[in-house]
Amino acid sequence: VQLITGLYNPSALAVDPLRGLLFWAQCGTSPKVEKSSLDGSSRTDVVTSLIQQPVALSLDLPRQLLYWFDQGMRSISRVTLDGSHRKTVVESNGYLDRLFGLAVFEGFLYWGDEVTGSVCRANKHSGSNLQVLMSNITSPGGVAILHPVLQPNRPSVCGRPRMTCQHRCVVDLHPERLRFSCSSPETKLNNSQAPGISSTVPAKPLSDATFAGYLSLIMFLSLLLVGTALWWWREELRPSRSLTLQSFSLKESRDPLIIPTPSGSEPGVGPGRKPC
Known part of the structure; x- marks a missing residue:
């Protein structure tokens, strides 16, 4: 299922599961940051100016802030979720050459730099108190922070902004569009109906020929x-015909087979004829 189309180099x-928002960044000739609902509707621009190559995004859910790293400008900036109150937090400081991850937790920004092979952090409001937490990292892949605060147990938007689930939002993938539904712990589901993400593959349609x-x-x-049934029905209902002697009427032929001849004449010689 395609949620967002027309992207160039995403x-x-x-x-943001609590508010049902999806954020993404794209580079290329028109670099920008956009957002939409979880079903792909209500697509809106968030950052379109003073941006070159956004390659990392991170959300500060408690404060409703969006952070991004711009590799072209070598800086980390932030805006509110509607794109206002923009501020550059961290500028090029020797550890912002090529990021491989960005995360926000409590009062700090965390990121990894592939060039120096290090993981750093700084104050998320001012960029001060820069600290190198790890160094000499080989083959870095990303930065992630796991904490219960980042998974709040609160009602969250399920699909569209007006649909809220108290416990769990179940997503069902369909060829045409997504379907969202709410599930509670008391709901008894079979194994085949377990909540999760499922995909249905449409059958291949037959050609006209x-x-x-x-x-x-x-x-x-x-x-x-139908023809065979009609033939059998006629044969079964047709009256049987028996050949008997009474079915024939024997009539005497008016033309006798033997023509009587006069006495003294040979057969085959009529009166007035001479024998050969």
């Missing part, structure tokens, strides 16, 4: 079956 993604061939074959077999 580079980062972030999700194939469909016409099948239809012709079905009509031919139907006519053949």
